[in-house]
Amino acid sequence: MKEIKQETYLKWYEDMLFWRKFEDKLASVYIQQKVRGFLHLYNGQEAVLAGALHVMDLNKDRMITAYRNHVMPIGMGVDPKRVMAELYGKATGTSMGLGGSMHIFSKEHRFHGGHGIVGGQIPLGAGMAFGDKYFNRKAVTLCFMGDGAVRQGSFHETLNLAMLWKLPVVFIVENNGYAMGTSVKRTANHTDIWKLGLGYEMPCGPVDGMNPIKVAEALEEAIKRARNEEGPTLLEMKTYRYRGHSMSDAQQYRTKEEVNEYRKIDPISQVKKVILENDFATDQEISNIDRIVKSKVLECEKFAEESPYPEKKVMYDAVYEEENYNFISHKLT
Numbered sequence: 001m002k003e004i005k006q007e008t009y010l011k012w013y014e015d016m017l018f019w020r021k022f023e024d025k026l027a028s029v030y031i032q033q034k035v036r037g038f039l040h041l042y043n044g045q046e047a048v049l050a051g052a053l054h055v056m057d058l059n060k061d062r063m064i065t066a067y068r069n070h071v072m073p074i075g076m077g078v079d080p081k082r083v084m085a086e087l088y089g090k091a092t093g094t095s096m097g098l099g100g101s102m103h104i105f106s107k108e109h110r111f112h113g114g115h116g117i118v119g120g121q122i123p124l125g126a127g128m129a130f131g132d133k134y135f136n137r138k139a140v141t142l143c144f145m146g147d148g149a150v151r152q153g154s155f156h157e158t159l160n161l162a163m164l165w166k167l168p169v170v171f172i173v174e175n176n177g178y179a180m181g182t183s184v185k186r187t188a189n190h191t192d193i194w195k196l197g198l199g200y201e202m203p204c205g206p207v208d209g210m211n212p213i214k215v216a217e218a219l220e221e222a223i224k225r226a227r228n229e230e231g232p233t234l235l236e237m238k239t240y241r242y243r244g245h246s247m248s249d250a251q252q253y254r255t256k257e258e259v260n261e262y263r264k265i266d267p268i269s270q271v272k273k274v275i276l277e278n279d280f281a282t283d284q285e286i287s288n289i290d291r292i293v294k295s296k297v298l299e300c301e302k303f304a305e306e307s308p309y310p311e312k313k314v315m316y317d318a319v320y321e322e323e324n325y326n327f328i329s330h331k332l333t
Contacts, residue, residue: 006280016046016268018293019071035087040068044242047267051215062110064125065144067102069114077109081303090307097310119152126158129169140226141169148179163200166231170222176241181253197234209237210265
């Protein structure tokens with residue numbers, strides 16, 4: 001596997017801490033109604049992204065996911081200030097302020113969304129992989145989804161075709177325990193989601209999604225298979241979210257004791273522990289990283305606050321390609 005060095009752990013710590021604090025800030029401004037609509041936070045699941053980025057080829061590989069999608073584009077190289085601005089609905093956002101929380105996108109950095117329809121991204125991920133195979137680009141698509149999305153028929157249709165055509169795609173189920181507020185055992189006769197790949201004779205398996213090393217190890221093998229035209233893989237990342245499904249979630253389906261138990265294996269704390277135990281950094285150097293992260297988050301907030309809202313005509317420009325389209329308007333009576 002690609003070597004995990006001192007620099008790797010320090011980067012993981014800074015990245016994951018920034019992602020966490022970035023979203024903590026979003027939660028804060030959401031309460032102030034500066035961010036509207038829905039807001040689904042990634043807190044607790046950062047090790048999945050950190051491990052994935054370590055083994056991806058960011059010059060050609062792609063990523064697509066559902067609506068818990070704020071920090072993933074940042075990991076792929078998108079300017080976090082533009083992500084924050086998009087959540088504010090500002091013109092400087094990744095989608096000109098028109099997409100919001102659920103629809104962050106960057107063609108330049110091969111991050112293909114944020115999708116508000118549960119499971120809607122799964123066939124799209126396979127479709128992008130088909131295009132890469134057709135044009136022999138040697139690129140791999142990482143298609144993320146939640147545990148609830150595997151109940152969609154499109155999931156099974158996609159796995160069947162992906163295996164049949166040996167598409168260069170890795171399907172990653174981020175099983176954070178609850179589909180909104182419903183546990184896996186209440187929706188199926190099984191609790192091991194990864195076993196769904198067995199029905200299509202697809203390589204599959206469970207992964208400790210709270211540990212970036214375990215994630216990197218599993219994904220490196222899956223990406224290698226995909227790049228060598230050996231076909232797709234299904235991985236179940238067993239992770240946990242510390243916040244509710246969305247900001248409006250009262251979380252009555254779980255106890256505070258359960259959340260606190262999972263906090264004991266917080267991926268950020270785990271990485272920090274390795275850093276200190278191996279003398280990769282001093283307490284002072286860790287404090288410096290903390291200050292850098294805090295400063296970066298404040299820069300993002302300032303940028304979003306000071307950016308203008310988009311002009312109304314932008315909505316037409318983003319929908320219609322033809323500039324002189326004859327819009328028909330009428331008053332409702």
